[in-house]
Amino acid sequence: MFVVAPFDPLRKLPGPDGTWFENHFSAVLNPNFSPDTHARWTKLYGHTFRFHGFGKHDYRLMSFDFRVVAHVLNSPTFEKPWQTRLSLSRLVGRGLISSEGAEHKLQRRHLAPGFTTRSMKSMTPVFFQKAQELASHWHNNLVSSPSVSSDFPFSLTDTSVIVDVVHWVSRATFDVIGLTGFNYNFRSLQDESDSVYLAYRKMFAIADKGPGLRGLLSLFVPLLNTLLPTADTKATDECLKVIKEVGKTLVANTKAKIIAEKTNGDDSDDRDILSVLVRSNLSVDASKQLSDEELLDQCSTLLLAGTDSVALGISWSLYHLAHSLEAQTRVRNELSSIDLDSIPAEQRWEALESLPFLDAVVREALRLSPPAHSTIRVAVTDDHIPISQPVVLRDGTVISKGEYIDIKKGSFVHIPIEGINFSEELYGKDAREFRPDRWADLSSSARTPQHPGLGDSMTFSLGPHSCVGYKFSIAEIKVFLGTLLPQFVFKPQEGTEILKFNAILTKPYVKGQWQMGAQLPLVVERYHG
Structure with missing residues (x-):
């Protein structure tokens, strides 16, 4: 739904002009262009402006x-547009990231107990286990071992190799969410043969290519996927079938186990997220319970939110540290101040939490490379939006601080998560640079509480749709960094430029190799302290 341009109050706002059918999507949504776009537009038009969607009518x-x-x-x-929710629900069902209103509130209420501090403490041993398993794979495949496997084809010296970090870390985080989310071991780090893992990877490799014209058409005419399915549509359907069959079994078995425990007066107190979710679900009135289908959709959502998003956080952190060896050395030295091996498994996370520079590194990496580049909302009714920065309309009229701008039902609002994270006003002239020390003396203007977990950046969003698993994500990133950095040194691959695709x-890709999908090659060598 679009607002007819002559009656759209947004037409009065400042912003870039263009021809009737010109759009600004690439300038706004391509992360290789958007930082410059945001800087240029805020300089020209101020803090609040409008741009063209599908044309001057939008x-x-x-x-x-x-x-x-x-x-x-x-x-x-303001809600996520139906087009966004339909696209997401095709992949992960009607889970937390694709629902709205009362449905979303109910799902979040049932999921929240799975991400409490108590639950986190029970999960961290799995984080450490898989982080060390990943480290062992890298140690075993360095050239100093008898042979180099096909996973490490590019040797540099007898002590270092080029590793596609994002691929390997994604395997590890898939294993983590399997065990902490469903008490299910995908064994992705071992051989990448699990049917759910393979189906998930194939499905999202297809999604990463973008919807294309056909995909956009199928949003408005869903029957196209049934009557004239493409090869990608058929492949996605097959992947979904595999994932749902295993998911149904996991939900059914977990539910039966917990019901049997209640009947027998037992309580194993399993802390995997699905068990906590099912217990919460069974503890309320039937009218407030999620159906088995809705429970399954939460499992699919956890696979997306708990694997690639965390893997990207870890991978981008290693990327930034590889390009700042001074920061890498400092965080490694800080880690050497604690002996994790001597600390009980469930208390190691607290030890890592006490390290200020590690915390600053994670905050800075997530600020510069948030897994979600931006988000979008649509007005479901007319509204008046309050402003704190003046807006100069196209006719010269000024809307002052404390006043409102009008927006009509059906209008879209783009929230530039990465753009706000790059704000020079908040983070200084070097806002696009990796400088963890900025978190020690952040200006008061950047201290507006935005999220209770990371704070001071937009990475985990805010409000009802903020990331329910932000504690999980931050803890897992810190555990992987805390495990890998004392054992390895990370450096950039010479002559390789890493770009981003949205x-x-x-996700990262190698310049000139977009067709190869997500890649983040780094030089990895053993650390000999």
Whole structure:
């Protein structure tokens, strides 16, 4: 649904012009261009402006005014567009990231107990186990061993190799979410043969290519996928079938186990997220329970949110540290101040939490490379959006701080997560640089509480749709860094430029090799302290 341009109050706002059918999507959504776009537009038009969606008939709002962003992300007036929800639900069902309103509130209420501090403590031994298993694979495949496997084809010296970090870390995080999420071992680090793992990877490799014209058409005419399915549609359907069959079994077995325990007066107190979710679900009135189908959709959502998003956080952290050996040395030295091996498994996370520079490194890496580049909302009714920065309309009229801009039902609002994270006003002139020390003396203007977990950046969003698993993500990233950095040194691969592409998540690729999908090759060598 679009607002007819002559009646759209957004037409009065400042912003870039273009021909009738010109759009600005590439400038706004391509992470290789968007930082420059955001800097140029905020300089020309201020903090709040409009741009072209599918043409001049489709004005869209974008704002770097935190008052505007907070209003949009907290107000029930703004929802994820049905097109976005339909695309996501095709892949992960009607789970937490593709639902709205009362349905979303109910799902979040049942999922929240799975991410408490108590649950986190029970999960961290798995984080350490898989991080060390990953480290062991890298040790065993360095050239100093008898042979180099096909996973490590590029040797440099007798002590270092080029590793596609994002591929290997994704395997590890898939194993982590299998065990902590469903008490299921995918064994992805061993051989990548599990049917669910293979189906998931294939399905999202297809999604990473983007919807294309046919994909956009199928959103408006869903029957196309049934009547004239493409090869990608058929492949995705086969992948979904595999994932759902295993998921149904996991849900049924978990539910039966917990019901049997209640009947027998036992309580194993399994802390995997699915068990916690099922217990929460069974403890409330039947009218407030999730159906088995809805429980299955939460499993699919956890696979997406708990694997690639965390893997990207770890991988981008290693990338930034590889390009800042001074910061890498400092965090490695800080890690050497604690003896993790002497600390009980469930207390190691607390030891890592006490390290200020490690915390700053994670905050800075997630600020510069948030897994979600941006998000979008649509107004479901007319609304007045409060502003804290003045807006100069195209006719010269000024809307002052404390006043409102009007928006009509059906208008889209783009929230530039990465763009706000790159704000020079908040983070200084070097906002696009990796400088963990900025977190020790961050300006008061950047201290607006935005999220209870990471704080001071937009990475985990805010409001009702903020990331329910932010503690899980931060803890897992710290555990992997805390395990890998004392054992390895990471350096950039000479002559290789890493760019970003924006699919469901923001992923790295090698310049000139976009068709190869997500890749992040780094030189990895043993650390000999």
